[in-house]
Amino acid sequence: MQRTDLCPARRKLLVPAVGYSGAFALIPPPTPRGLELKGLRDELPRARAALDLLKDLSSRFPNPDLITRTADRREAVRSSQIEGTNSGVNDLLTYEATGSDEGLPPDVLVTLNYVRALEYGLQKVRQSGVPALTCNLIKELHAHLMDGVDYNGTPGEFRKRQNWIGGGNIYNARFVPPPPGNVQACMDNLELLLRYSAAEEDQMVLSVVIRMAIAHAQFETIHPFIDGNGRVGRILLPLMLAAEGYPPVYLAGYLKDNQREYYDALAGVQLREKWSEWVKFFAIGVEAAVQESIKTTIELENILKKWTGLVAGLGLRSHSVLYKFPELMIGTPVLTAHHAKDALGISFPAASAALAALEKMGILVQPVKHQRNRTFVAKEVIDVLNRPTGG
Incomplete structure (x- = not known):
């Protein structure tokens, strides 16, 4: 300087x-507690x-x-x-x-x-x-x-x-x-x-x-x-x-x-x-x-509506844990069965089954198969978050 x-x-x-x-x-x-601003x-x-x-x-x-x-x-x-x-x-x-x-x-x-x-x-x-x-x-x-x-x-x-x-x-x-x-x-x-x-x-x-x-x-x-x-x-x-x-x-x-x-x-x-x-x-x-x-908010809300509709279209019983997953995935778009179990207060088998069902529906993907602590990714949400500013 x-x-x-x-x-x-x-x-x-x-x-x-x-x-x-x-x-x-x-x-x-x-x-400063005040500014003389010019050119604005x-x-x-x-x-x-x-x-x-x-x-x-x-x-x-x-x-x-x-x-x-x-x-x-x-x-x-x-x-x-x-x-x-x-x-x-x-x-x-x-x-x-x-x-x-x-x-x-x-x-x-x-x-x-x-x-x-x-x-x-x-x-x-x-x-x-x-x-x-x-x-x-x-x-x-x-x-x-x-x-x-x-x-x-x-x-x-x-x-x-x-x-x-x-x-x-x-x-x-x-x-x-x-x-x-x-x-x-x-x-x-x-x-x-x-x-x-x-x-x-x-x-x-x-x-x-x-x-x-x-x-x-x-x-x-x-x-x-x-x-x-x-x-x-x-x-x-x-x-x-x-x-x-x-x-x-x-x-x-x-x-x-x-x-x-x-x-x-x-x-x-x-x-x-x-x-x-x-x-x-x-x-x-x-x-x-x-x-x-x-x-971003509008896009994520639209994704959530779509997922909620897809799950509702399965004709599951009203108490099915699968209904809880769309909101969880918007806020937590990378999940493990252990993470889902703790977040939703459900059993590990129930969390695993739900994640497998969502993967079969194409809502979630596994980046790496057969890893010990498998992760499931809501790619639609990640794509929105990775979009360049103004993109």
């Missing part, structure tokens, strides 16, 4: 980087309207929690892949179903940890709302994310040494966040925005979309952990929405598909305070993510 890379206002915020002679770090200004047209109103539409539609869908479960896992895969992981949706679901990483990418646990962190955070904000969005929650998210994986620090604790973004060393870095001694104060200030409520003296109320954009950029500028900052920063986005009663909206697909623009827009804020460009990019992403969420 060179002084010439920074705008004059940000140059004034440079301080010596602790432990690196001749290198500088940047202490960001307080988290209708991006923000469109994003807000999209969120309101999704909120209305989600109340009408009969199985929103099932859809959310699969969406959580797709988000975990996409957000982790931004950081260079290789595990796909099918890998993650297989690992969850079998408890074994045999034959799977070695980073599948990293992706599963993302799911656990996301689900933990959603539970917290749904219980307590906006007040749950604290530095302590952020640390807890990080602890879940780094549980059981190689991490050169203390999971769930803000960093105690200098880090940097990009470049092979601090002198060639794209950006150098604040020294470790300044991290807590910066995060405490960010927490004020996360727990935002409009004050009487505020001339304008910050919409949730603007707050999400500010919070994500400021979090990535502070970079409070040695590793995992990008993932924690992206987890915060659906949590901010859920805290205010919106369905979680997942942006990782949009950010991954536009990764270069994503990083450049963030750097524009970090180095030159180009908030307008970042907020515009972010608002477009929110609208795109909502559109994808609605399309």
Whole structure:
């Protein structure tokens, strides 16, 4: 990070980087509670309207929690892949179903940890709302994310040494966040925005979309952990929405598909305070993510209706366990007999027989025959989850 890379206002915020002679770090200004945005047209109103539409539609869908479960896992895969992981949706679901990483990418646990962190955070904000969005929650998210994986620090604790973004060393870095001694104060200030409520003296109320954009950029500028900052920063986005009663909206697909623009827009804020460009990019992403969420939800609901009709057409007795499987497969599209037994509270023979029947009907397939812990895959659901963003 060179002084010439920074705008004059940000140059004034440079301080010596602790432990690196001749290198500088940047202490960001307080988290904005208002922005003068130029060059935006209708991006923000469109994003807000999209969120309101999704909120209305989600109340009408009969199985929103099932859809959310699969969406959580797709988000975990996409957000982790931004950081260079290789595990796909099918890998993650297989690992969850079998408890074994045999034959799977070695980073599948990293992706599963993302799911656990996301689900933990959603539970917290749904219980307590906006007040749950604290530095302590952020640390807890990080602890879940780094549980059981190689991490050169203390999971769930803000960093105690200098880090940097990009470049092979601090002198060639794209950006150098604040020294470790300044991290807590910066995060405490960010927490004020996360727990935002409009004050009487505020001339304008910050919409949730603007707050999400500010919070994500400021979090990535502070970079409070040695590793995992990008993932924690992206987890915060659906949590901010859920805290205010919106369905979680997942942006990782949009950010991954536009990764270069994503990083450049963030750097524009970090180095030159180009908030307008970042907020515009972010608002477009929110609208795109909502559109994808609605399309995915409709497709999965249609699959569920089709499966329910196929099972009903078998003329089974009303208490047949097979009737329970369509909803289970939407939320858990990779199954084993043991997994189905535990999820539905049925016997192992009943679960095995049902899975065999669904395979015979063409609803489930076995990727590998005759394995000890056989997995059954609802390929239609996996295909929807693997579809490229906007595809």
